[in-house]
Amino acid sequence: MIGHQTLERLRPTIPFQAAMLALTVMLASAALSVADRVTRRPIAEAVAGDTRASLAQVLPPGSFDNDPAADVLNTSDGGIPVTVHVAHKGGVPTAVVLATSTRGYAGEIGLVVGISREQRVLGVRITHHSETPGLGDKIEIAKSDWVASFAGRHLSDPEPAKWAVRKDGGVFDQFAGATITPRAVVAAVKRGLALYRREHEQWFAVRKP
Amino acid sequence: MNTYRKILREGLWDNNMIASQLLAMCPAMAVTATATNGLGMGLATTAVLVASNTLVSSIRHLVPSSVRIPIFIVLIASLVTLVDLALNAWLHELYKVLGLFIALIVVNCGILGRAESFASRASVPRAAFDGLAMGIGFTLAMVAIGAVREIVGSGSLFAQAQLLLGPAFGFLELRLFDGGALLMVLPPGGFLVLGGLLAAKRALEGARRRKGAVVAQSA
Amino acid sequence: MSAPQHSPHAHDGGSVGRVMAQVMLALTPVTLWGFYLFGWPAIWLWLITVGSAMLFELACLRLAGGGRATLGDGSAALAGWLLALTLPPWSPWWIAVIGSFVAICIAKHAYGGLGQNPFNPAMVARVALLISFPLEMTQWVSPAPLFSGLGPDPVAALERLLFSTPIPDALTSATLLGHVKAEASRGVDLLASVPALGASVTDGVGRHAGSLGETGSWLILGGGLFLVYRGVIGWLVPVALISGLAVPAAIAHAIDPAHHLSALHQVFAGAALLGAFFIATDPVSSPASAAGKLIYGLAIGFLTWVIRSFAGFPEGLAFAVLLMNACVPIIDRFTRPRIYGHGPAAGRGA
Numbered sequence: 014m015i016g017h018q019t020l021e022r023l024r025p026t027i028p029f030q031a032a033m034l035a036l037t038v039m040l041a042s043a044a045l046s047v048a049d050r051v052t053r054r055p056i057a058e059a060v061a062g063d064t065r066a067s068l069a070q071v072l073p074p075g076s077f078d079n080d081p082a083a084d085v086l087n088t089s090d091g092g093i094p095v096t097v098h099v100a101h102k103g104g105v106p107t108a109v110v111l112a113t114s115t116r117g118y119a120g121e122i123g124l125v126v127g128i129s130r131e132q133r134v135l136g137v138r139i140t141h142h143s144e145t146p147g148l149g150d151k152i153e154i155a156k157s158d159w160v161a162s163f164a165g166r167h168l169s170d171p172e173p174a175k176w177a178v179r180k181d182g183g184v185f186d187q188f189a190g191a192t193i194t195p196r197a198v199v200a201a202v203k204r205g206l207a208l209y210r211r212e213h214e215q216w217f218a219v220r221k222p
Numbered sequence: 223m224n225t226y227r228k229i230l231r232e233g234l235w236d237n238n239m240i241a242s243q244l245l246a247m248c249p250a251m252a253v254t255a256t257a258t259n260g261l262g263m264g265l266a267t268t269a270v271l272v273a274s275n276t277l278v279s280s281i282r283h284l285v286p287s288s289v290r291i292p293i294f295i296v297l298i299a300s301l302v303t304l305v306d307l308a309l310n311a312w313l314h315e316l317y318k319v320l321g322l323f324i325a326l327i328v329v330n331c332g333i334l335g336r337a338e339s340f341a342s343r344a345s346v347p348r349a350a351f352d353g354l355a356m357g358i359g360f361t362l363a364m365v366a367i368g369a370v371r372e373i374v375g376s377g378s379l380f381a382q383a384q385l386l387l388g389p390a391f392g393f394l395e396l397r398l399f400d401g402g403a404l405l406m407v408l409p410p411g412g413f414l415v416l417g418g419l420l421a422a423k424r425a426l427e428g429a430r431r432r433k434g435a436v437v438a439q440s441a
Numbered sequence: 442m443s444a445p446q447h448s449p450h451a452h453d454g455g456s457v458g459r460v461m462a463q464v465m466l467a468l469t470p471v472t473l474w475g476f477y478l479f480g481w482p483a484i485w486l487w488l489i490t491v492g493s494a495m496l497f498e499l500a501c502l503r504l505a506g507g508g509r510a511t512l513g514d515g516s517a518a519l520a521g522w523l524l525a526l527t528l529p530p531w532s533p534w535w536i537a538v539i540g541s542f543v544a545i546c547i548a549k550h551a552y553g554g555l556g557q558n559p560f561n562p563a564m565v566a567r568v569a570l571l572i573s574f575p576l577e578m579t580q581w582v583s584p585a586p587l588f589s590g591l592g593p594d595p596v597a598a599l600e601r602l603l604f605s606t607p608i609p610d611a612l613t614s615a616t617l618l619g620h621v622k623a624e625a626s627r628g629v630d631l632l633a634s635v636p637a638l639g640a641s642v643t644d645g646v647g648r649h650a651g652s653l654g655e656t657g658s659w660l661i662l663g664g665g666l667f668l669v670y671r672g673v674i675g676w677l678v679p680v681a682l683i684s685g686l687a688v689p690a691a692i693a694h695a696i697d698p699a700h701h702l703s704a705l706h707q708v709f710a711g712a713a714l715l716g717a718f719f720i721a722t723d724p725v726s727s728p729a730s731a732a733g734k735l736i737y738g739l740a741i742g743f744l745t746w747v748i749r750s751f752a753g754f755p756e757g758l759a760f761a762v763l764l765m766n767a768c769v770p771i772i773d774r775f776t777r778p779r780i781y782g783h784g785p786a787a788g789r790g791a
Contacts, residue, residue, distance in 0.1 A: 052308065
């Protein structure tokens with residue numbers, strides 16, 4: 014250990030200051046890289062768990078035996094990136110989950126849409142949004158069961174003109190005081206179904222062994 | 223004299239990070255839409271504060287004063303990143319609630335402020351205790367702001383507390399009424415409630431001073 | 442308030458109370474017309490807003506220990522009155538009370554009371570209410586005139602106010618600005634959406650949904666001109682505000698009538714006229730010099746047009762007024778009149 018007096022003498026000198034700063038930065042970097050190593054696996058697992066949990070909400074349990082969270086394709090629909098998760102059972106595709114986004118009243122709304130091979134909606138969940146609390150946030154399943162009204166829908170059920178909120182002559186409820194948010198979500202789900210109809214053969218073809 | 227009693231008093235009331243020093247305004251506005259978020263942010267900040275005060279105090283003889291600020295900042299930023307990684311890995315549910323705000327702790331000038339004005343001049347146990355006292359004072363102020371905003375703004379209190387503290391704390395969650403004044407959970411509400419909090423603290427102190435003056439006169 | 446002591450000031454014996462009384466006189470016709478159009482709920486709402494504003498004023502003065510200094514001058518009653526004119530006429534009672542609280546306790550007294558508030562209290566209250574309670578603040582009704590049997594009788598109206606009974610669907614309606622904004626958001630352009638409502642707005646008589654203060658346009662204009670004639674307000678701010686709104690509106694309408702309302706609609710719809718004559722002219726929160734007033738009025742008008750045309754909210758006057766209130770110190774700083782006997786450079790110096 015250096016004596017107290019030596020330290021007093023060294024402290025004002027530039028090389029000592031530079032060395033101290035460098036040492037601190039090095040130690041900090043070392044600590045961070047160790048931490049990164051230790052936490053990388055648990056974090057990756059936790060994130061994958063999040064994806065799995067959100068996929069499980071829109072896929073019927075037991076309808077798949079692969080890990081759709083890992084079975085990923087990337088495509089885009091009118092410039093909006095769409096992530097396609099394919100669910101298989103016994104090597105046969107049973108359903109897909111589209112993770113996509115749309116523009117709501119106050120920024121991006123992220124949503125996952127589960128679609129069966131019969132081209133029906135299995136379920137819709139909102140993954141993130143910044144809509145007005147108390148008005149537009151009724152798209153969350155925790156606040157209202159509005160998103161459940163999509164289950165079982167098909168591009169022709171209701172007929173295409175009725176794929177809209179009531180205010181626009183459609184069949185889906187809007188919320189009191191907030192029309193833009195549900196309108197955006199309805200349109201996004203409809204787009205997802207149309208995308209499936211156009212592209213699902215390609216998606217499944219990629220998977221064929 | 224930095225007795226522990228005085229340190230505690232300073233941290234909780236006299237020199238409260240939010241209500242007296244007016245530091246840490248960024249988290250005080252951004253995360254206090256609910257009492258639960260305020261509590262979570264307060265606890266995370268307290269952890270960083272205790273650690274950074276301890277660390278800074280233990281190397282205070284080695285650090286030359288001309289490079290102390292960059293060194294403190296490197297230490298604090300690394301600590302925050304460690305907390306961020308650890309929460310993400312092992313308390314993932316909490317991380318999903320607070321994750322966005324953890325990074326804000328870095329820019330919390332309150333932490334650098336304590337390192338600079340207290341920890342770099344005090345012994346390790348005192349510095350650690352100061353971190354704890356300041357952190358608790360900060361947490362209390364955050365919870366107070368969050369509680370007012372949450373009650374007025376959305377009619378609930380400690381919503382989703384079990385997400386933060388575990389299922390045993392679900393009982394904390396209160397549902398008072400439906401609806402509420404949206405303004406309070408939006409950013410302007412933070413300013414309004416902070417203003418109210420500062421005014422209330424001053425009014426209390428003023429009243430106490432007047433009472434003290436009366437007592438002194440009659441004695 | 443005492444008269445200035447030194448020359449060259451002359452005092453004509455006016456007072457805050459007298460100014461307030463004249464403004465109230467100018468507001469009376471449009472208020473009575475609004476009462477007739479929207480019936481008993483509107484009358485109760487007005488009474489509650491003005492009454493609670495005065496109670497809050499009294500409470501704040503007591504709290505500050507200053508006695509009743511500014512209770513009698515009518516400034517609180519006027520702030521409440523202006524607020525009442527901007528509320529949906531069938532709002533529940535608590536909207537009125539919370540609005541008065543924000544206007545008097547927060548926007549006025551937290552800043553130091555009469556003459557100290559940088560922001561117009563009625564507009565602060567309206568914006569706070571609009572953001573806090575978007576549902577209640579956009580519940581407009583079609584006119585249900587007194588004695589027509591469409592609206593509730595006094596007792597039923599009071600009941601509705603106290604227990605927030607929902608408004609029957611047959612009576613709910615949208616304002617012109619709200620209507621075109623909603624239609625535009627689903628892709629219906631103005632050529633299709635305006636004719637249904639437009640004519641009843643521009644005739645200025647007010648047979649359309651809206652707040653008390655946006656329906657009887659001619660009466661507001663008349664009241665405003667009375668105030669200008671009496672010298673209570675200057676003509677500069679109203680003229681600047683209306684031109685700031687009408688000129689860009691006219692240009693945009695000429696270029697693209699399918700997406701921009703005409704200047705006439707812009708001026709007669711919403712709170713434009715009320716704002717031009719009764720709100721932007723508030724002497725406390727507007728600039729002092731003529732040049733400053735010109736900039737201030739033009740900017741409020743222009744911002745109102747921008748917000749109405751491009752933002753999420755259908756009406757933008759209250760936001761525009763608050764934004765420009767915030768700019769008043771800067772405007773005053775750069776439009777300081779030249780001091781007599783000094784060069785322009787000296788007048789501009791720090």
